[in-house]
Amino acid sequence: MHIPDNYLSPQTCAVMTAAMVPAWTLSIRKVKKELSKEQIPMMGVGAAFSFLGMMFNVPLPGGTTGHAVGGTLIACLLGPWAACISVSIALLLQALLFGDGGILSFGANCFNMAFVLPFVGYACTQAFMKLSKAETNHGKALCAAFGSYIGINAAALCAAIEFGIQPALFHDAAGNALYCPYGLSVSIPAMMAGHLTLFGLAEALFTGLIYAFVLRTSPNAGFLSEKTGKTSTPVRILMAALILAVPLGLLAEGTAWGEWGTDEIAATGAGYTPAGMANGFSFNALLPDYSVHGLPDAVGYILSAVIGAAILIIVFKLISAGKKEGSPA
Amino acid sequence: MNMNLRVMRLIAAFTDAETRGSQNAQSRISPALRLVVCILTILLCSLSRNAFYTVCVIAVLLMVLAMMPAKAVRRAAEKLPLPVLMTALLMLPAVFLGSPRSLVTVTMKVFCAILCLSLLNEKASWKELTGALERFHAPELFIMTLDTTVRFFVLLGRWSNRMLEAISLRRVGEKNWKNAGMGGVLGTTWLKSQRMVQASTEAMVCRCFDGTYKKTGFPKETTKQDRQRNVLANAVFALVIPALIAGFVLTQKAV
Numbered sequence: 325m326h327i328p329d330n331y332l333s334p335q336t337c338a339v340m341t342a343a344m345v346p347a348w349t350l351s352i353r354k355v356k357k358e359l360s361k362e363q364i365p366m367m368g369v370g371a372a373f374s375f376l377g378m379m380f381n382v383p384l385p386g387g388t389t390g391h392a393v394g395g396t397l398i399a400c401l402l403g404p405w406a407a408c409i410s411v412s413i414a415l416l417l418q419a420l421l422f423g424d425g426g427i428l429s430f431g432a433n434c435f436n437m438a439f440v441l442p443f444v445g446y447a448c449t450q451a452f453m454k455l456s457k458a459e460t461n462h463g464k465a466l467c468a469a470f471g472s473y474i475g476i477n478a479a480a481l482c483a484a485i486e487f488g489i490q491p492a493l494f495h496d497a498a499g500n501a502l503y504c505p506y507g508l509s510v511s512i513p514a515m516m517a518g519h520l521t522l523f524g525l526a527e528a529l530f531t532g533l534i535y536a537f538v539l540r541t542s543p544n545a546g547f548l549s550e551k552t553g554k555t556s557t558p559v560r561i562l563m564a565a566l567i568l569a570v571p572l573g574l575l576a577e578g579t580a581w582g583e584w585g586t587d588e589i590a591a592t593g594a595g596y597t598p599a600g601m602a603n604g605f606s607f608n609a610l611l612p613d614y615s616v617h618g619l620p621d622a623v624g625y626i627l628s629a630v631i632g633a634a635i636l637i638i639v640f641k642l643i644s645a646g647k648k649e650g651s652p653a
Numbered sequence: 654m655n656m657n658l659r660v661m662r663l664i665a666a667f668t669d670a671e672t673r674g675s676q677n678a679q680s681r682i683s684p685a686l687r688l689v690v691c692i693l694t695i696l697l698c699s700l701s702r703n704a705f706y707t708v709c710v711i712a713v714l715l716m717v718l719a720m721m722p723a724k725a726v727r728r729a730a731e732k733l734p735l736p737v738l739m740t741a742l743l744m745l746p747a748v749f750l751g752s753p754r755s756l757v758t759v760t761m762k763v764f765c766a767i768l769c770l771s772l773l774n775e776k777a778s779w780k781e782l783t784g785a786l787e788r789f790h791a792p793e794l795f796i797m798t799l800d801t802t803v804r805f806f807v808l809l810g811r812w813s814n815r816m817l818e819a820i821s822l823r824r825v826g827e828k829n830w831k832n833a834g835m836g837g838v839l840g841t842t843w844l845k846s847q848r849m850v851q852a853s854t855e856a857m858v859c860r861c862f863d864g865t866y867k868k869t870g871f872p873k874e875t876t877k878q879d880r881q882r883n884v885l886a887n888a889v890f891a892l893v894i895p896a897l898i899a900g901f902v903l904t905q906k907a908v
Contacts, residue, residue, distance in 0.1 A: 365723060555720065560720065619705055630712040630713070631708075634712070634715035638715065641721075641722075641726040642726060642730055645723040645727035
């Protein structure tokens, strides 16, 4: 679901980024108001979990892959506003350091995965909890899993619409698309087929299992220990286990739909490379595709997972250290 | 002068850890072992002929930093930008001379070294580190000279800073205080240092310090079980040393 650069026109990217500005502003205000200084590092841990969740690629027959996002999980633990910031920062790190998701399309990716996904997922989770009157941990986790399933599908639908409107809006005199060459009739079924089945299931499992784990180990403090106020030991162990398991994501061969390289797009059925893609913006990330040049893929993948998760936690701890005492205020 | 003050401030930050030694009281790891691991890490990173080893070490150090309290993360992170940017600036000509990898590799090595020292600073106080040197049978005269030099850097840095502030305040007016700049400040600082040395010697005598540093080993043990736990924790931490060496050998072979 990470839209690369040049799949969306610069105009679309600008509109999506402009749409995210009020969401980010409001999120920052709400987080400042609602979360205490001690709770801010939890956003970092949540962002790290989201980052790790996105590294577990799930294969779908036909050669495409997808992954969980974990936005609903953060929203359930810290609220949708905090989830918006956490996932946005995780996406920024992925774009800048690992080249996953575009720089120009950062606003669009945030709109789908940091705004639509957590808000829809959270709203559905709350609705399910009210309807089912869930009080047990398992009941709540099940509601969160269903909520996250709907959340990721809503986000995928938004991404599919963003892809699909490109050929109609931006094409040359011969009718060839300048950016994404697939219209709505192709993009919506292609994106939704994966997300309504395996990818949605992966998101539901990721959210449900981790939410149940957190509710069981630290029901009142989330990712933090209720005694020490630091990241709880079970959460640390879970994170370490996820980091060690990320090479499983490499087992999925193929590229996610809509994330092909410029050299691959013609062979996917488009028959040509759109002009906007061939001559578009390119950015060389430090660790492209979560790999370190010269090291085995699995080692590079684990290193990327460690670096990404650590940076996200550090960023939020720095924000927490800079926040004035006496918060929330 | 400003540069000297910056250096002194950096060292001040290094020794300020002593004032927050209480947070390290619960650590079961011997400061001497921490010091060995820190020096070995920096040494192996410097000797590494490629970036792989440094990237691996940075990944682990970042994770260690991420697991520390927010205030400690801030203190450690504050020390990183200046030396890393300075190195990147110094290595910038390498890009124009056709070796852009040197810029990345050397900057990463500096980042790794500073991060490693920052973490050591957070995990062990200056007092514990001087004690660790004693454990390695470093001559007491050497430890005392090092200890006193570092402490005086801080104290004299603060003194010089106050004097520079006073001079800058007096620059407005008829008399030209600019002439009192470098020479005056350094001379006065020298005289001040003489008086402080005298005061330090007298303080040492009063506190019965004869130049012998106490060895810092395992933290205070209350029970046999506590001692066993300390030994186990140190034994596990000591495994980092062969892991560092093995990682170094493997990554050098990889190229």
